[in-house]
Amino acid sequence: MQDNKLRNVAIIAHVDHGKTTLVDEMLKQGGIYRENQATVDRVMDSGDLERERGITILAKNTAVHYKDTKINIVDTPGHADFGGEVERILKMVNGVILLVDAAEGPMPQTRFVLSKALELGHRVIVVVNKIDRPDQRIHEVCDEVLELLMDLNATQEQFDSPTLFCSGRNGTASYSPDVPGTDLTPLFDTILDYIPAPEADTEAPFQMLVSSIDYNEFVGRIAIGRIERGAIHQNEEIAVCNFHSPDAPAKKAKATAIYQFDGLAKVPATEATAGNIIAMSGIGDITIGDTICAPSAIEPIEFVKISAPTMEMTFSVNDSPFAGREGKFVTSRQIRERLQRETLKDVSLRVTETDNTDSFNVAGRGEMSLSILIETMRREGYEFQVSPPRVLYQEIDGKKCEPIERLVVDVPADCVGGVIEAIGKRKGDMLDMTPVGDRMKVQFLVPSRGLFGYRNEFLTATKGEGIMASVFEEYAPMKGEIARRSTGSLVAFETGEAVTYGLFNAQERGALFIGAGTPVYAGMIVGECPKQEDISVNVCKKKQLTNMRASGSDEALRLTPPRQMSLEQDLEFLADDELLECTPENLRLRKRVLDHGERMRIASKKKS
Ligand SMILES: Nc1nc2c(ncn2[C@@H]2O[C@H](COP(=O)(O)OP(=O)(O)OP(=O)(O)O)[C@@H](O)[C@H]2O)c(=O)[nH]1
Numbered sequence: 206m207q208d209n210k211l212r213n214v215a216i217i218a219h220v221d222h223g224k225t226t227l228v229d230e231m232l233k234q235g236g237i238y239r240e241n242q243a244t245v246d247r248v249m250d251s252g253d254l255e256r257e258r259g260i261t262i263l264a265k266n267t268a269v270h271y272k273d274t275k276i277n278i279v280d281t282p283g284h285a286d287f288g289g290e291v292e293r294i295l296k297m298v299n300g301v302i303l304l305v306d307a308a309e310g311p312m313p314q315t316r317f318v319l320s321k322a323l324e325l326g327h328r329v330i331v332v333v334n335k336i337d338r339p340d341q342r343i344h345e346v347c348d349e350v351l352e353l354l355m356d357l358n359a360t361q362e363q364f365d366s367p368t369l370f371c372s373g374r375n376g377t378a379s380y381s382p383d384v385p386g387t388d389l390t391p392l393f394d395t396i397l398d399y400i401p402a403p404e405a406d407t408e409a410p411f412q413m414l415v416s417s418i419d420y421n422e423f424v425g426r427i428a429i430g431r432i433e434r435g436a437i438h439q440n441e442e443i444a445v446c447n448f449h450s451p452d453a454p455a456k457k458a459k460a461t462a463i464y465q466f467d468g469l470a471k472v473p474a475t476e477a478t479a480g481n482i483i484a485m486s487g488i489g490d491i492t493i494g495d496t497i498c499a500p501s502a503i504e505p506i507e508f509v510k511i512s513a514p515t516m517e518m519t520f521s522v523n524d525s526p527f528a529g530r531e532g533k534f535v536t537s538r539q540i541r542e543r544l545q546r547e548t549l550k551d552v553s554l555r556v557t558e559t560d561n562t563d564s565f566n567v568a569g570r571g572e573m574s575l576s577i578l579i580e581t582m583r584r585e586g587y588e589f590q591v592s593p594p595r596v597l598y599q600e601i602d603g604k605k606c607e608p609i610e611r612l613v614v615d616v617p618a619d620c621v622g623g624v625i626e627a628i629g630k631r632k633g634d635m636l637d638m639t640p641v642g643d644r645m646k647v648q649f650l651v652p653s654r655g656l657f658g659y660r661n662e663f664l665t666a667t668k669g670e671g672i673m674a675s676v677f678e679e680y681a682p683m684k685g686e687i688a689r690r691s692t693g694s695l696v697a698f699e700t701g702e703a704v705t706y707g708l709f710n711a712q713e714r715g716a717l718f719i720g721a722g723t724p725v726y727a728g729m730i731v732g733e734c735p736k737q738e739d740i741s742v743n744v745c746k747k748k749q750l751t752n753m754r755a756s757g758s759d760e761a762l763r764l765t766p767p768r769q770m771s772l773e774q775d776l777e778f779l780a781d782d783e784l785l786e787c788t789p790e791n792l793r794l795r796k797r798v799l800d801h802g803e804r805m806r807i808a809s810k811k812k813s
């Protein structure tokens with residue numbers, strides 16, 4: 206039996222192809238807002254960091270009504286680091302809308318999310334989006350999507366997926382690439398016609414896989430998923446089990462509250478039946494991948510284990526001379542507790558203890574997911590320091606293997622030579638190269654290691670016009686040495702406050718990251734040296750009064766404005782013997798070993 210008045214779809218795409226903007230319009234045209242109600246753009250990106258960065262980090266549920274059918278929509282993140290999230294979400298829906306940017310065409314994450322949807326046998330509605338872009342290539346992009354489907358071994362049925370042409374921003378959809386649409390009716394109609402209604406065996410015992418978790422300080426953890434079968438009533442007894450721990454006894458609990466999604470709200474319900482996507486509170490330690498069952502029929506639903514993390518960073522208690530001045534939570538107990546809490550929400554994160562009680566290894570899917578965690582913790586008042594990211598190796602058939610990423614770059618044709626050379630140096634193999642207008646799209650397989658720190662160089666090499674995106678592809682045998690960074694650091698020689706005179710002399714040696722008045726300590730990194738060696742600079746050195754030269758020479762001390770570094774840039778910059786100090790107010794780069802003499806001794810020992 207099917208519940209024909211219901212559809213569950215996920216919107217999937219590469220980063221920035223317009224998922225959240227399209228959901229906005231679906232909500233507007235689905236009558237979610239009262240007339241004249243003020244609305245914000247990308248309303249589903251409700252987190253602080255999501256709004257600031259303009260990206261979706263967590264998948265979110267919403268629902269609209271069209272004709273007499275309820276459409277549950279899940280907006281998913283497009284950034285590769287959150288791919289694990291998308292993989293899980295797909296278990297909750299019965300079909301997907303695949304968005305492809307009409308100018309960029311399919312990108313690495315398009316391939317990843319589409320392959321996961323096809324594996325689950327989902328029906329796909331292809332949406333060529335942003336057709337209003339002046340540089341759109343609608344017809345080529347359609348061909349590229351077909352090629353991708355072929356490449357991914359789509360079935361005939363999936364190959365014949367309906368294609369729509371949309372401008373999410375303008376709120377239009379059309380069946381034809383040449384006739385512009387007027388509203389989203391074609392999209393809504395296609396969802397109703399083409400996406401199957403969920404199975405709804407309401408008589409069977411209750412069963413639901415938890416695909417997502419929300420958290421609210423009043424009710425605690427909230428489990429989100431699609432009811433596989435049966436029905437649930439408020440305050441009913443339930444049992445929780447997990448496919449991956451078949452021998453563990455099922456935990457007893459109670460469904461204290463049940464919610465359905467409607468527009469932007471979670472609406473409390475007294476009961477819910479199979480096929481519906483619901484949220485449920487009342488189960489304290491529920492996690493993603495658990496199955497909630499009727500106590501009379503405890504049967505866990507199979508759940509793909511999220512692929513293992515590929516990179517790791519060490520988080521440790523801040524031990525710089527400035528430790529504890531700016532943070533509210535600084536102890537190892539507080540940091541451990543916070544990191545553990547994060548693993549409950551983000552299943553692709555793994556936290557392990559180290560030999561040292563003050564540091565923890567945090568493994569994740571990529572630099573982005575870890576930098577979001579760092580930023581979130583800083584804002585909550587935590588202070589700590591982190592090591593540079595490193596890849597996680599695996600031993601396969603007795604060989605040391607490393608993670609390899611599929612990288613696509615889209616660059617102006619006159620920059621392509623330089624980019625290919627740079628990626629070659631980083632042990633990347635080129636797969637293919639296609640001209641796209643006066644640009645080139647080149648695909649590589651490159652070690653994750655080789656991509657650390659490359660983004661900045663890439664942007665410089667393409668004068669800011671290049672686009673690059675990569676996703677994890679596979680583990681393969683080690684590709685040999687790759688230099689991490691070709692520059693050195695300018696290191697402060699003594700503790701104090703940076704002054705113009707000292708900075709003026711230091712800027713001769715490289716690019717500075719700090720300005721006059723910044724407190725520094727011996728061993729702190731204050732700039733980048735163009736040569737691959739560290740240089741000590743005395744930025745606190747004042748001009749000696751006895752050493753007066755011609756009058757007016759002080760005005761001649763013009764400082765170049767310091768280079769402002771973002772958290773991501775800092776992480777890219779870090780060399781192996783360096784750390785990043787993160788506090789609610791500052792990010793400070795430092796040498797692991799602060800003492801100049803000791804660093805010299807270690808360096809000379811290494812050489813001999
Ligand atoms: N020209 C044009 N731009 C659009 C359209 N839809 C979205 N954009 C722009 O594309 C950018 C990304 O839009 P989002 O809706 O945040 O994309 P997303 O797919 O949700 O991004 P992630 O969640 O980070 O993967 C924004 O700057 C939008 O204004 C469109 O139809 N036409």
Ligand SMILES: [Mg+2]
Nearest residue numbers: 224225260261
């Ligand atoms: Mg989004």
